[in-house]
Amino acid sequence: MDINTIANRALKSAGDAVAAEPTAAEKLAALAADEMRAVNALIIERMGSPVPLIPKLGKYLVEAGGKRVRPLVTIAAANMIGYSGDAHLKLAAAVEFIHTATLLHDDVVDDSDLRRGKKAANLVWGNAPSVLVGDFLFARAFMLMVDAGSMEALRSLSRASSVIAEGEVRQLAAKGDIDASVGSYMEIIEAKTAALFASAAEVPAIVAKRSAQEIEALDTYGRELGLAFQLIDDALDYGGLAQNLGKNTGDDFREGKVTIPVVLALQKGTAEEKTFWSRVMADGEQTDGDYEIAMDYLQRHDALRGTIELAAEKANTARTALDIFPDNQWKTALQDLTDFVVQRAS
Amino acid sequence: MDINTIANRALKSAGDAVAAEPTAAEKLAALAADEMRAVNALIIERMGSPVPLIPKLGKYLVEAGGKRVRPLVTIAAANMIGYSGDAHLKLAAAVEFIHTATLLHDDVVDDSDLRRGKKAANLVWGNAPSVLVGDFLFARAFMLMVDAGSMEALRSLSRASSVIAEGEVRQLAAKGDIDASVGSYMEIIEAKTAALFASAAEVPAIVAKRSAQEIEALDTYGRELGLAFQLIDDALDYGGLAQNLGKNTGDDFREGKVTIPVVLALQKGTAEEKTFWSRVMADGEQTDGDYEIAMDYLQRHDALRGTIELAAEKANTARTALDIFPDNQWKTALQDLTDFVVQRAS
Numbered sequence: 001m002d003i004n005t006i007a008n009r010a011l012k013s014a015g016d017a018v019a020a021e022p023t024a025a026e027k028l029a030a031l032a033a034d035e036m037r038a039v040n041a042l043i044i045e046r047m048g049s050p051v052p053l054i055p056k057l058g059k060y061l062v063e064a065g066g067k068r069v070r071p072l073v074t075i076a077a078a079n080m081i082g083y084s085g086d087a088h089l090k091l092a093a094a095v096e097f098i099h100t101a102t103l104l105h106d107d108v109v110d111d112s113d114l115r116r117g118k119k120a121a122n123l124v125w126g127n128a129p130s131v132l133v134g135d136f137l138f139a140r141a142f143m144l145m146v147d148a149g150s151m152e153a154l155r156s157l158s159r160a161s162s163v164i165a166e167g168e169v170r171q172l173a174a175k176g177d178i179d180a181s182v183g184s185y186m187e188i189i190e191a192k193t194a195a196l197f198a199s200a201a202e203v204p205a206i207v208a209k210r211s212a213q214e215i216e217a218l219d220t221y222g223r224e225l226g227l228a229f230q231l232i233d234d235a236l237d238y239g240g241l242a243q244n245l246g247k248n249t250g251d252d253f254r255e256g257k258v259t260i261p262v263v264l265a266l267q268k269g270t271a272e273e274k275t276f277w278s279r280v281m282a283d284g285e286q287t288d289g290d291y292e293i294a295m296d297y298l299q300r301h302d303a304l305r306g307t308i309e310l311a312a313e314k315a316n317t318a319r320t321a322l323d324i325f326p327d328n329q330w331k332t333a334l335q336d337l338t339d340f341v342v343q344r345a346s
Numbered sequence: 347m348d349i350n351t352i353a354n355r356a357l358k359s360a361g362d363a364v365a366a367e368p369t370a371a372e373k374l375a376a377l378a379a380d381e382m383r384a385v386n387a388l389i390i391e392r393m394g395s396p397v398p399l400i401p402k403l404g405k406y407l408v409e410a411g412g413k414r415v416r417p418l419v420t421i422a423a424a425n426m427i428g429y430s431g432d433a434h435l436k437l438a439a440a441v442e443f444i445h446t447a448t449l450l451h452d453d454v455v456d457d458s459d460l461r462r463g464k465k466a467a468n469l470v471w472g473n474a475p476s477v478l479v480g481d482f483l484f485a486r487a488f489m490l491m492v493d494a495g496s497m498e499a500l501r502s503l504s505r506a507s508s509v510i511a512e513g514e515v516r517q518l519a520a521k522g523d524i525d526a527s528v529g530s531y532m533e534i535i536e537a538k539t540a541a542l543f544a545s546a547a548e549v550p551a552i553v554a555k556r557s558a559q560e561i562e563a564l565d566t567y568g569r570e571l572g573l574a575f576q577l578i579d580d581a582l583d584y585g586g587l588a589q590n591l592g593k594n595t596g597d598d599f600r601e602g603k604v605t606i607p608v609v610l611a612l613q614k615g616t617a618e619e620k621t622f623w624s625r626v627m628a629d630g631e632q633t634d635g636d637y638e639i640a641m642d643y644l645q646r647h648d649a650l651r652g653t654i655e656l657a658a659e660k661a662n663t664a665r666t667a668l669d670i671f672p673d674n675q676w677k678t679a680l681q682d683l684t685d686f687v688v689q690r691a692s
Contacts, residue, residue, distance in 0.1 A: 050512075053518075108454075128455040136511035166400065
């Protein structure tokens with residue numbers, strides 16, 4: 001499918017009355033319902049601890065929900081390739097644990113207010129339990145991987161974990177850097193977000209001992225899907241075209257995170273605009289009305305549309321990577337997920 | 347050796363002019379010098395990252411040094427049992443990474459000022475890099491374990507990592523709890539400190555595929571040594587009998603951590619003393635001179651000596667656990683290490 005077709009469809013579907021029809025994510029969740037129940041049971045079980053604060057905080061996070069996109073990708077990929085074991089359930093739970101651990105630590109790092117539509121855990125219990133329960137979940141993720149029994153899957157997920165941390169540190173160092181290029185920004189989100197999607201997608205092929213080509217194809221699928229996912233998240237942080245994602249809009253702006261909408265607006269910006277971005281992002285001097293000015297600049301340069309188009313490009317690469325696999329309902333679900341991710345911002 | 351003999355020797359050796367003679371730790375370090383050089387090279391190499399802040403912070407931590415007791419235990423145990431591979435080098439580096447990661451996170455959790463005699467990393471760079479670089483080191487530890495190639499060693503160290511986090515959360519929850527018993531305190535330090543020592547000691551036997559009995563004996567050695575180590579650390583936080591450990595004394599007191607010296611003093615304390623401990627620990631209301639009053643109470647009830655005696659008991663159990671192994675210089679070095687750990691507080 002043509003990139004512009006995807007982008008345009010994504011952009012215009014905001015006006016369509018599609019609310020009654022299940023989204024691609026909902027269809028995938030329905031298809032994977034039995035296995036996701038098993039994954040959720042594993043998540044609850046492996047969050048268990050005689051130390052009361054741990055399951056309490058864990059329950060808070062689990063009930064906040066989240067979309068469970070990453071474990072869904074693992075489950076769907078396993079089914080698409082016809083994997084017949086059960087290691088993918090443990091790996092899917094491990095992937096979600098790693099993700100939840102990074103969220104807990106991110107909230108401490110970013111001083112976040114909301115997470116998954118609820119007050120962030122660090123604001124409820126303080127930074128210390130968020131740091132420590134994050135460590136606990138991370139360790140439990142590795143225990144799950146050990147139980148899954150594949151050293152190569154462990155290699156993939158431990159490397160992803162290391163890359164995520166590098167990406168986060170790099171993002172921290174890039175805070176307020178209004179000279180950031182599209183390329184350097186893409187490297188950061190590839191590390192902090194796409195690496196885990198890539199690993200989540202490829203581990204079923206690894207445990208199923210498939211060919212390097214199949215593993216590589218799923219790695220590409222996950223990576224490009226993850227890039228699209230993060231680009232859309234960054235567009236949504238400025239409201240996207242819809243609203244109300246349970247996450248405060250303007251977080252990135254307030255924190256001086258120079259994400260791709262800002263990079264794109266800066267590329268076409270006047271000297272006056274540059275001065276503005278430099279003040280609010282690099283110097284961190286923000287006053288009332290600045291967010292509205294920023295939104296005005298983003299709209300003037302079509303920066304949100306540009307971001308969504310970039311996401312559509314990545315989503316299309318993800319979709320194409322699945323071409324080598326035989327057709328089945330899981331492949332279709334994974335393909336449709338690429339469109340859905342982009343449509344979130346519409 | 348009789349427990350009282352060890353304790354008394356430890357207590358009196360402060361007065362001995364033993365400075366010129368190498369300590370047991372120094373002798374062990376000399377014996378393991380070549381392999382520790384290889385471990386240090388691995389540590390530097392695996393801390394590498396294209397993200398400049400990571401090696402910078404890593405270098406800061408490495409240069410601060412620390413005693414490298416845990417990897418030394420791994421190396422010595424491997425040699426004692428005649429292990430001929432090289433997986434123990436990677437596992438020793440992994441153990442040190444896990445330890446360093448927990449230190450970085452502890453400093454954020456505790457708001458520490460000093461670590462290894464230097465300004466704590468979170469005060470130099472802020473909490474965010476400490477959290478993220480801790481995560482990075484933790485992930486790199488698992489990559490090292492994957493390279494070491496033993497799933498069972500991974501199981502041991504991932505479980506230890508999970509137990510450490512549980513211990514830290516439990517310690518956090520127990521802050522200011524002046525009704526803590528010796529037993530609950532011991533459970534906390536077994537989790538937060540002794541579990542990693544146990545794993546560090548047993549992993550060589552695991553990769554060498556030794557009998558369950560030998561693995562168990564090394565696990566016991568590490569666990570009891572770790573308990574002794576932590577008990578002495580807690581005595582040293584009140585100055586022990588010596589001073590100047592490069593760590594601020596009084597940290598635990600200021601943070602309201604009810605460690606064993608306080609538990610022992612409370613057991614024999616008057617109602618007036620209890621009111622004091624309740625105010626400074628449970629309510630966190632401390633004023634000038636309170637630390638001196640606390641020291642007075644600890645001395646009045648011989649609480650530091652009591653703590654050191656408990657440590658000596660654990661150290662002796664550690665020593666005895668090695669009885670099943672044939673005599674060699676490594677066994678002697680590991681045995682002597684148990685005395686040294688206790689003597690640190692003398």
